Amino acid sequence: MKARIHVSLKPGVLDPQGKAILGALESMGVDGVSDARQGKLIELDLADTDPDAARARVDDMCRRLLANTVIETYDIDLSE
Amino acid sequence: MKAAVIVFPGSNCDRDVAVTLRDVTGLDPRMHWHADPDLPKDLDLIVLPGGFSHGDYLRCGAMAAQAPVIAAVKRQAERGVAMLGICNGFQVLCETGLLPGALMRNRGLTYICKDVHLKAVTTDTIFTSHYDPAKAIRMPIAHHDGNYVADLPTLCMLEDEDRVAFRYCDAAGRVVDEANPNGSTANIAGILSENHRILGMMPHPERLADPRLGGTDGRALFTALLEALA
Numbered sequence: 468m469k470a471r472i473h474v475s476l477k478p479g480v481l482d483p484q485g486k487a488i489l490g491a492l493e494s495m496g497v498d499g500v501s502d503a504r505q506g507k508l509i510e511l512d513l514a515d516t517d518p519d520a521a522r523a524r525v526d527d528m529c530r531r532l533l534a535n536t537v538i539e540t541y542d543i544d545l546s547e
Numbered sequence: 548m549k550a551a552v553i554v555f556p557g558s559n560c561d562r563d564v565a566v567t568l569r570d571v572t573g574l575d576p577r578m579h580w581h582a583d584p585d586l587p588k589d590l591d592l593i594v595l596p597g598g599f600s601h602g603d604y605l606r607c608g609a610m611a612a613q614a615p616v617i618a619a620v621k622r623q624a625e626r627g628v629a630m631l632g633i634c635n636g637f638q639v640l641c642e643t644g645l646l647p648g649a650l651m652r653n654r655g656l657t658y659i660c661k662d663v664h665l666k667a668v669t670t671d672t673i674f675t676s677h678y679d680p681a682k683a684i685r686m687p688i689a690h691h692d693g694n695y696v697a698d699l700p701t702l703c704m705l706e707d708e709d710r711v712a713f714r715y716c717d718a719a720g721r722v723v724d725e726a727n728p729n730g731s732t733a734n735i736a737g738i739l740s741e742n743h744r745i746l747g748m749m750p751h752p753e754r755l756a757d758p759r760l761g762g763t764d765g766r767a768l769f770t771a772l773l774e775a776l777a
Contacts, residue, residue, distance in 0.1 A: 480696060483652050483730070532613060535606055535642065537649045538696060 468513045470525045471544040474534045475506035509533055518545050548776045550576035550592040553620070553636075555611045560597035560633060564753040568594070571756070571769040572777070581614040591776040592629045593620060595636030597689070597751060607650060607692045608638030617643055629673055629776060630745040634690055637737070637747030646738055646747045647705070648697030654730025658691040662762075663728050664718050665736045665750055668711045672739060673775035674746045675712055677767035683720040684764040686750035688728060693749040695731035695738070705738055712746055713737035 476482050482504050489503040511528075515521035525543050534541040550568050554561045561578065568576045576594070579586060586593070600611035611617075624630060624645055632640040640646040653659060662685050667678035678684065697705070705711055713736040717726040727734045729749070737748030752765030 480651075481730075483654055483656055483694070487656055532609060533605070535609065535649055537641075537647075537698075538651065 468515050468518070468521050469546050470511040470513055470521065471546070472509040472511070472525065472529060472533055473506060473542045473544070474509065474529075474539050475504060475541070476538055477540050480538050521545055548572045548574065548591045548773055549587070549589055550574070550594060551579045551586060551590050552576050552594045552596055553579050553581055553614075553616055554596070555581045555598065555600035555614065555635075555639075557600040557602055558596050558598035558635070560635075560751065560753060563751075564594050564596050564633065567753040567756045567765070567769055571766065572773050579616065581611065581616050584615040584619055586616065586619040586623060590623065590628055592631065592772060593623060595620075595630065595632040595639050597634030597636060600635055600639065603635075603692070606638075606642070608635060608640075608642040611635075611639045612642035621645065624740070624745060627742060627744050629772065630740075631674065631772075632745070632747040633751055633753065634688075634693075634749055637749055638692065640745065640747040645745055646740060647701045648695055648738070650692050650749070651694040651696050652692050653690070653694050653728070658689075659693075659728055660687070660689040661728070662687050662755075663736075663750060664716050664720075664726060665713045666716045666720055666722070668714055669709045669739075671709060672712065672743045672746065673772055674739075674768050675771065676775070677771040681720065683716050683718055684767075685755065685762055686752055686765055687754045688750050690729070690749055693729040693731065695729075695735045695749075697732065702732060705735075706733075708741065710739040710741070710743070711735055711737075712739050713748055713750070
């Protein structure tokens with residue numbers, strides 16, 4: 468089983484890297500982009516076969532290490 | 548004053564702070580490898596030094612905060628043992644939850660290595676009692692992720708409980724945005740735990756504690772600790 472974990476900054480937390488990306492897009496002449504936020508994607512190969520157990524384990528990993536819940540949120544996608 | 552410096556893979560100011568501690572206290576600190584879970588019980592001070600523990604991968608300090616020694620560090624924090632986290636050590640203290648908030652990428656996105664001015668906001672601590680809050684002091688910073696952030700209730704709590712230890716200021720001591728090198732909220736350069744026994748700060752007092760290195764403004768932090776803990 469695979470887990471894809473998308474870690475992103477909480478809404479309201481200023482994202483200097485996202486701002487720089489937005490500025491770069493604007494300087495390239497790209498329009499119609501009102502905001503940019505940068506996060507990270509973490510992919511795990513899991514030994515689990517039960518999705519519920521896998522989700523609970525990955526959630527625990529996120530809270531303990533993979534995300535800093537003071538400033539970040541995370542979404543977990545599981546696939547076979 | 549019995550001190551231990553926790554050494555992580557990638558720490559690079561562990562020896563600098565050890566030299567300063569030895570110079571000020573006359574005693575060698577214990578250099579304690581992060582993988583050793585047993586800390587001596589009779590420590591007066593635990594230092595989490597600067598550096599780039601675990602290559603700053605994932606988030607600065609995140610992996611160091613999971614090190615085997617950290618459970619013992621937390622137990623000693625509960626007992627009121629004094630702790631000083633400098634730069635990466637501050638990041639580790641935030642990642643362990645011993646200090647609130649987080650340190651994000653600098654506002655200008657660049658790594659900054661230069662001397663800055665700061666001032667002690669409270670002198671009612673074992674770390675800052677030898678500083679004059681009216682005077683700007685000079686210390687080096689060297690970091691990519693020193694932009695202190697916390698939610699509004701946390702910031703209010705820090706202010707109400709007199710837990711802001713240092714703020715960035717200009718040479719005249721004015722706390723202004725132009726003197727804020729990294730975008731830290733409210734120019735915060737260092738904060739304290741609830742009992743004022745744990746200090747995390749981004750500037751490096753240990754790097755400016757000997758006249759041969761160009762200044763001694765950092766030394767007063769260590770002489771204050773010696774007076775309080777010896």
